[in-house]
Amino acid sequence: MAQPTAAADVVIETRGLAKQYRGTLAVDGIDLRVPRGSVFGFLGPNGSGKTTTIRMLMGLIAPTAxxxxxxxxxxxxxxxxxxxRVGALIEGPALYGFLSGRDNLVRYDSADPTADPRTRAARVDAALDRVGLAAASGKKAKAYSLGMKQRLGLAAALLQPRELLVLDEPTNGLDPQGMREIRALVRELxxxxxxxxxxxxxLDEIEQVCTHAAVMARGRLITQGPVEELAAGTHGRLAVTGPDPAEARRVLAGFGVTGLTADGDRVTGDLPADPAAVPDLAEINAALVAAGVRVRGFGRERASLEDAFVALTGEGFDVAG
Amino acid sequence: MSRAEPAAGRREQPATVETQDHATGPEARPAAGAARPPRWHWTLGLFRSELVTVFRRRRTMALCAVLAGVPLLVGVAVRIETRGGGSVGGGGRGDAGPAFIEQVSNNGLFLTFAGLAATLPFFLPMAVGVVAGDAVAGEAGGGTLRYLLVAPAGRSRLLLAKYASVLVFCLAATLVAAVSALIVGFALFPVGDVTTLSGTSIPLSEGMLRALLIALLVAASLVGIAALGLFVSTVTDSGIGAMATTVGLLITVQIVDNIPQLHAVQPYLFTHYWLSFADILRDPVTWTAIGRNLGLQALYAAVFGSAAWARFTSRDITA
Incomplete structure (x- = not known):
């Protein structure tokens, strides 16, 4: 995935994009590349500049540079x-409380000059159906729960077939069931x-659905790329669980595993960074058995995005910039 | 080519089609003759949607109810006042301003003039100030503005639709007051030939026509404050703030217009020629003040309309 791609394969591309608000740099010169067809996770703590970036991409605010x-x-x-050709949900849904759910969509659809008024009703019905709001479409939007408002906002983004969907915190305010449904919808789209x-x-939301991700912190783009590459940046660790940790440690060290730590009956260590030097896991397992090490669990633990984030920023994730 | 399907089939349009050789994908769109390229009249959908949004608000209905209630109140008051042998107004009262109220008991049609004269200084412009002030700021405050703009409504197009719908509201609000006055006048008082301010008499049918003309002039008198309100509305993200500012400006201007020492600026105040509509009831009609009023309204519309446009098309939408 790291090979250069033609311009047509990139749906969002920014160069040195920056936004300054009264002296503070909300977004500090980011170069973002979103490949076509990806599910791209845009990750960062609250206040890291994600929404400002999205607003610039949508033409709502003008970049400073x-x-x-x-x-x-x-x-x-x-x-x-x-x-x-872009559907967007930006900083939560915004609706006309005195209009019904359906009339809200009719209003947003009327605002699109490329939307044929003759097929408006069909479009609105299809969008309501897609987010499971058809039954509540006649209710006034002010009577909607937060989850329903979020769905209606999504429906507005799905009024037309889109090439790009920009969803800013789409699962905010949803219960776990609602989150699952949104994730299913994202995969479907x-x-x-x-x-x-x-x-x-x-983080786990991004990890579950995204193929690519970018990480923002304090207005800067720290990294971007395929999710597995980001996670691979912090090497996966080999873990052996069993009642003989000391023996296991000795065997693993023999295979060049470094940074070994024992935590109770669990031993973990880093495999060599050089791919050529990584031993076959099956060999290690056989060696453990041959050495009489009783093994309850054995395997390589995939580094999570959270590990990647902590490694990249050197700080906890929930820090508000 | 991606737009080549008939509208019903648009849902299936796969985005992957776009990755084909035409690097200038979007430009190819208008050329696709069989497709449904945007038609110019589709853009009216936004204007219609604006109208629906303005008139379906309960606040708009309440404002209209107030405007319908004022002539009713005036009519009933005059009726009660003149029950025991009413005072007969002695024709026009000269140039001091319309005193139509005195003629109402003689001729119910005069309640239309009295009603408009009573609502024009405050109730009508206040209603317009509320609707115009809320037009952009209310949407910004509610967050709906960003979704309209990414739809994409287009900033100039949205502002134009908003101003047009505010102007429609000006006309509707004036007609509500006029029609209410007409109905109440005809129901409570005798109706007949109309005595003009010049003392001549014109038939009722012509009097009705002149009443319509007056209603249109009153509506046109609100064009200036509508533009002013819209400009204020583009400056802030608070609908209430924009409404209050607009109505506050109206009151200030009304006060300045009534301080004799400030007569130098008065001809430039948008309220200054408002009551010129009474000249329609002269025989022959004198158009000087009416022309000045319309010119002044056009000037305000041009100045504040441009200011609103300049502000709205360049501003960051952060709400």
Missing amino acids: GTARVLDRPMPRAARAVLP AADGTTVFLSSHL
């Missing part, structure tokens, strides 16, 4: 050509070929 291209057109200059740009401060 740098450029942004969305769907291969410059933003905000080409907003009129680009945005009909991605399977249809829609690129999904998903911002979140929840």
Whole structure:
């Protein structure tokens, strides 16, 4: 995935994108690349500049410096050509409380100059169906729960077939069931070929659905790339569980495993960084058995994005910038 | 080519089609003749949607109810006042301003003029100030503005739709007051030939026509404050703040317009020629003040409309 890709394969590309608010740099010169067809996780603590970046990508605020291209057109200059092909949920849903759910969608659809009024009703029905709100579509939006509002916001983003969906914290305020449904919807959309740009401060959410991710902290883009590469940046650790930790430690050390630590009956260590030097795990297992080490659990633990984040920023994730 | 399906089939449009050789994908869109390229009249959908949004608000209905209630109140008061042998107004009262109230008991049609004269200085512009002030700021405060803009409504287009719908509200609000006055006037008082301010008499049918013309002039008198309110609305993210500012400006201007020492600036105040509509009831009609009023309103619309546009098209939408 690291090979250079043609411009057509990138749906979002920024160069030195920056935004300054009254002296403070909210976004500090980021170079973001979102490949077409990816589910791209945009990760960072609250206040790290995610939403400001998204607003610049959507043409809502003008960058102080740098450029942004969305769907291969410059933003905000080409907003009129680009945005009909982009669905967006930005900083939570916003609805007209005195209008019904359906009428809210009719309003947002009317605002799109590329939307044919003759097929508006069908579009609105399809979008309501897709987020499971068809039954409640006649209710006034002010009577909706937060989860229902979030769904209606998603429905507005799905009124047209989109090439790119920008979802800013889409699972905020949802219960676990609702979160699962959103994740299923994101996977479904991605399977249809829609690129999904998903911002979140929840690591496991990104890890569950995203193919690619970028990490923001204090206005800077710290890293970006395929999720497995980010996680691989912090090496996975080999773990052996059993009643003979001391013996296990000796055997593992013989295979060049470094940084061995024993925690009760569990021994963990880093495999060599050089891929050529990594021994076959089956060999290690056989050696453990041959040495009479009783093994209850054996395997390589995948590093999580959280490990990656901590490794990248050297701090806990929940720090508000 | 990606837009080549008929609208019903648009849902299936796979995004992967876009990765084909035409690097200038979006430009190819208008050329796709068989497709449904945006038609110019689709853009009216936004204007219609604006109207629905304005008129379905309970606040708009309440404002209209107040505007309908004022002529009713005036009519009932006059009726009670004149029950025991009413005072007969002695024709026009000269240039001091419309005193139509005295003629109402003679001719119910005059309640239309009296009603408009009573609502124009405050109730009508206040209603317009509320609707115009809320137009952009209310959407910004509610967060719906960002979704309209990413739809994408287009900033100029949205602002134009908003101003147009505020102008429609100006007309609707004026007509509500006028029609309410007409109904109450015809129900409570005798109706007949109309005595003009010049003392001549015109038939009722022509009087009705002139009443309509007056209603249109009153609505046109609100064009200036509508533009002012819209400009204020683009400056803030608080709908209430924009409404209060607009109504506050209205009151200030009304006060300045009534301080004789400030006569130098008065001809430039948007309220200054408001009551010129009474000239329609002269025979022959004198158009000088009416023309000045319309010119002044156009000036305000141009100045504050441009200011609103300049502000709205360049501002960061952070709410």
